[in-house]
Amino acid sequence: MPMGHTATAQAGSGGLTATEHRLANGLRVVLSEDHLTPVAAVCLWYDVGSRHEVKGRTGLAHLFEHLMFQGSGQVKGNGHFELVQGAGGSLNGTTSFERTNYFETMPTHQLELALWLEADRMGSLLAALDEESMENQRDVVKNERRQRYDNVPYGTAFEKLTALAYPEGHPYHHTPIGSMADLDAATLEDARAFFRTYYAPNNAVLSVVGDIDPEETLAWIEKYFGSIPSHDGKQPPRDGTLPDIIGEQLREVVQEEVPARALMAAYRLPHDGTRACDAADLALTVLGGGESSRLHNRLVRRDRTAVAAGFGLLRLAGAPSLGWLDVKTSGGVEVDRIEAAVDEELARFAAEGPTPEEMERAQAQLEREWLDRLGTVAGRADELCRYAVLFGDPQLALTAVGRVLDVTADEVREAARAHLRPDNRAVLVYEPVEPADETEDSGDAAQTAGTDAHEGADK
């Protein structure tokens, strides 16, 4: 277990530190001490997500994540949930395009239990995995899909836009929830093979953050995880790189029972981890983050053509990120009118760039978001894993905010000029139809479609 980095705070890290270690079986470990509250967060990222899935088995990574809570060698049934919650902890797991994470936040004195539980399922899940839990969790996940996507107005917008923005056959063409048909088709043998392929210590990063004794914590990790054999069966995911620009405007009109017209669009943006991605983040914030953004001021305040208008950023490391526009129209306003205003604002911004005040506001907003994320032990543990898995260096999590603050107005303007243009977007237009008659089999109902690409084990 050679010590990679020492616990000396780096410039711009706000005094936070992290140390890195590696077990002989390849498990990477990141520790960060913080004794303000008697809690400790355990976070385990497996380097597998929906981008690793193959045709006909979409949704398998997420379905598998559910199976990780169904018992393992020494843990019966729902024991994982029962033991953590019974120890005063909280827990969950989520699956995205690029990774699957599992996390527990525990009162300090129960930390060892969380490590034991994570190690037990990493090392011995297949001892407990059976047809009964497979069938049960298949039904649960299908109901998750119905609840979060199919029975909600605009609920499948994210899925539709992703499918437009990433071409057929691209690893990010489908979202983590998967299709009903593929969820039905998944077999117990698929799940077993998935575990054998991806759930190895050398394909994971474990972070522990909070009120911990690093030496004692490392000793527990060595004790519980150290004997799990590594293995190298994993195939790299299909290449997700794409040209910088889509090169044409892709478009789909959806006629569904929704409460209002909507204009949504996904712009192709630089990969996460690059300075250009941070610049794009600031551009989207100036244009569509919060209540003083250009689009909010234009569409909601001045033109009064929209009930809500904003931009979000889906950061992706293994494929272009997505800038996510979401505008719900007011009253009977036509989408054309909204679209013309959006294009005008984007073109103006690309030409002029942000004002100094806009830069200050956008950077202040992103800085607060980082403070929020790093302000809890669980948030910090997750970010440390993220940077370790996706970029090979957990220390980058502690200095991320400094990089956002370092971006210049010129770089923000350049990001907008290069990417926020009509020939670099997939557009989704919603046109409401009257309530369905008996033959209509699609769902109905409301809420804003988010860019939240995470599927959780628990609601």
Place this chain on the structure above:
Amino acid sequence: MEYHPQPTAGEARPWAFPAPERGALSNGLTVLRCHRPGQQVVAVEIFLQAPLDAEPEGLDGVATIMARALSEGTDKRSAEEFAAELERCGATLDSHADHPGVRVSLEVPVSRLAKALGLVAEALRAPAFAEDEIERLVGNRLDEIPHEQANPARRAAKQLSKELFPAAARMSRPRQGTEETVRRIDAPAVRAFYDAHVRPSTATAVIVGDLTGVDLDALLAETVGDWSGNTAPARPVPPITADDTGRVIVVDRPGAVQTQLLIGRIGADRHDSVWPAQVLGTYCLGGTLTSRLDRVLREEKGYTYGVRAFGQVLRSTAPGSASGATGAAMLAISGSVDTESTGPALEDLWTVLRTLAAEGLTDAERETAVQNLVGVAPLKFETAASVAATLADQVEQHLPDDYQAHLYARLAETGTVEATAAVVNAFPVDRLVTVLVGDAARIAEPVRALGIGEVSVVSG
């Protein structure tokens, strides 16, 4: 791998819910402050005693529009300028109206607290309520209503309130108003509501975060201390009554792939000594996916992604208030199940309730629930925002500042028998109003067959 026995817990480290320091400014504003080392994002919660039942007849939603308008311009700044200044601080400001009153919530990095608190003070002291801004907020609110109506969970909540409370009670109607009432709201109505119900002497500010090096007294004096206003007589509080005759209302959604369930009634609030037992019992019934409901409906049958039971205070009154009215909580079970499974899921749900009433909770269940509810406290209150929200809830519910701190000891003392009695009383099988938002053609008949109450169908 080499198996090791399950480890035993180490020695618990002490933790207590933080005790705030209470004081008042010369303008009558009550202030609760709480230093939380390390929490760089400070949370400020301001409670204004402007309850929904104070809204004038026919103007439901005026409290909501007023709350939103607080951040839409002042005597010094236009709406756009105000939003820009606030975001320049890296702050977020939310403001919403509910039955007990209006809550204004600010979160801001401590380095910019002074500036942001100054803006909030300006909003409270001298909101512009400009005619065109109010008109815009009204239009925006009208646009939101169809979206809420279309959302199955929101639609169910709206129907349940309508069913439970008498038509004349404010609680029976949507918190943010209906299309008809919102349409009537204008700037003078908002100004009148503000003048009548917003003043420092009936307001409380809660400030939580790492306040190292912050001269809070000076900061308060030059921001919210500058807000003045008269005093007001205490408002009479109407009693809360509800008709919980067991029945089923189907809100028809032809073609829906799931049915949204909301099963509820009203019960005790935090002033009632049964509260800790009710919390404990409700957790055992449906607090998590290993609770009784999900153990069957999710983990055995796969009917749902999750069903939860909960108790949520609607409004509380000060102990010994002149009207003698007491507060109440909404007690409910909520979740969604696939359309086909609606009948079987409800049948199982009622079986769970009947079994609970007949056999009670087990000691092991009670023990796990206590361990969880008490043990998660340090996690739950790690951020300044969560501490501030709980302190403000206590103020709004007329509870002492140390209520939450003592609740943990009371939970730990609550026995299995008490928890059983409380949850069985909270969810009696024949006194539950069931709202189902789903495809009536497919679910009404199977539900009628269950005999859990008369079934009626209303349009979606």
